[in-house]
Amino acid sequence: MxxxxxxxxxxxxxxxxxxxxxxxxxxxxxxxxxxxxxxxxxxxxxxxxxxxxxxxxxxxxxxxxxxxxxxxxxxxxxxxxxxxxxxxxxxxxxxxxxxxxxxxxxxxxxxxxxxxxxxxxxxxxxxxxxxxxxxxxxxxxxxxxxxxxxxxxxxxxxxxxxxxxxxxxxxxxxxxxxxxxxxxxxSKETLKMYGLKGYVYSNFTTVEGGFIYLKMPRAVIEEYGVTDEEAASVVNLIGGLDRYPVWALMIEYENEIRIRLRSSGPTINTLAEKYEGGGHAKASGARLPSWEHVDQFSKDVIQHIKDSKE
Ligand SMILES: [Mn+2]
Missing domain, CATH: 3.90.1640.10 (inorganic pyrophosphatase (n-terminal core))
Structure with missing residues (x-):
């Protein structure tokens, strides 16, 4: 110094x-x-x-x-x-x-x-x-x-x-x-982001076993008029829900669904690696070819949470 x-x-x-x-x-x-x-x-x-x-x-x-x-x-x-x-x-x-x-x-x-x-x-x-x-x-x-x-x-x-x-x-x-x-x-917020947050809080899906996720189709991003970055920034809105230690935001892109996967419990990067992703222990990215794969992904997350407990 x-x-x-x-x-x-x-x-x-x-x-x-x-x-x-x-x-x-x-x-x-x-x-x-x-x-x-x-x-x-x-x-x-x-x-x-x-x-x-x-x-x-x-x-x-x-x-x-x-x-x-x-x-x-x-x-x-x-x-x-x-x-x-x-x-x-x-x-x-x-x-x-x-x-x-x-x-x-x-x-x-x-x-x-x-x-x-x-x-x-x-x-x-x-x-x-x-x-x-x-x-x-x-x-x-x-x-x-x-x-x-x-x-x-x-x-x-x-x-x-x-x-x-x-x-x-x-x-x-x-x-x-x-x-x-x-x-x-x-803490200043735009009206657009207020609207998007409302969407997030009323459209998430909870899966028994500890997983919560939100699907964000392209049409939603367009409807609220936010940038991709702003859309991605809402990921932690669905974090912190009691008994749901793993959460994900899924954003639709032209040829794929990009997932921001987060955890306050089990490490999730090994799981993300199975889906063309990876990253940090509690914050990773992953990809799915289309919305049809969300159910399988969700089942995998639940299994992963179970396995981590054993
Ligand atoms: Mn810094």
């Missing part, structure tokens, strides 16, 4: 990158760091580049810079595990690259890499960086970082949240962040 600060001090221009399709934590890390460095080194040129995010656009707006700005610059890439995920490939045009990330280090693309999977969010890393180096956290940065912290931890609900997470969240609150303002921004 101290080495990173030493390195930053050597450069007049610092360009902060994130990943493609940036989420709250990526934005939080990028804009949080920008504000902290701007406050500590007012004469340095600090930029954030990359894609815009509609979801967290209140956090900041990317800078548009020409290639020559990278001359003698330091690139810092946050929240991005692998090279191919970096947004704006010009990061190599600078003199040096620093990687700051909390995902497993499969690709140490930086000249300097600070990777620590004990942090549930890169925003917590940036907050810690400021805290330990006794750097001021300006209000805009605290808003950015708190946004990143709560989005990547699912509002402090996921494992990985620690005493340090809450301590550093406290540091951000002290820096002025208004927690209600951020919650109201993140």
């Amino acid at each position: 101290t080495n990173i600060l030493q390195e930053i001090k050597k450069f007049d221009t610092i360009i902060i990158h994130g990943h493609k399709r940036p989420d709250g934590d990526c934005y939080g890390g990028q804009y949080g760091l920008k504000g902290i460095l701007k406050a500590a080194f007012p004469h340095k040129n600090i930029y954030v580049v990359g894609e815009e995010s509609d979801y967290v656009k209140y956090v900041g707006t990317p800078d548009v810079i020409t290639d020559d700005v990278y001359k003698d610059a330091l690139s810092i890439v946050v929240d991005t595990a692998t090279k191919d995920r970096i947004s704006d490939m010009r990061y190599t045009l600078g003199k040096k690259v620093i990687k700051i990330d909390h995902h497993i280090d499969v690709d140490a693309y930086g000249d300097m890499n600070w990777v620590d999977t004990s942090y549930p969010a890169v925003s917590e890393m940036i907050t810690d960086f400021a805290f330990q180096n006794k750097l001021e956290i300006p209000l805009e940065s605290s808003i950015a970082l708190y946004t990143g912290l709560i989005t990547d931890t699912g509002r402090f609900r996921y494992r990985g949240v620690s005493k340090r997470t809450h301590t550093l969240a406290g540091v951000l609150i002290e820096a002025g962040v208004d927690v209600e303002f951020i919650d109201s921004k993140l």
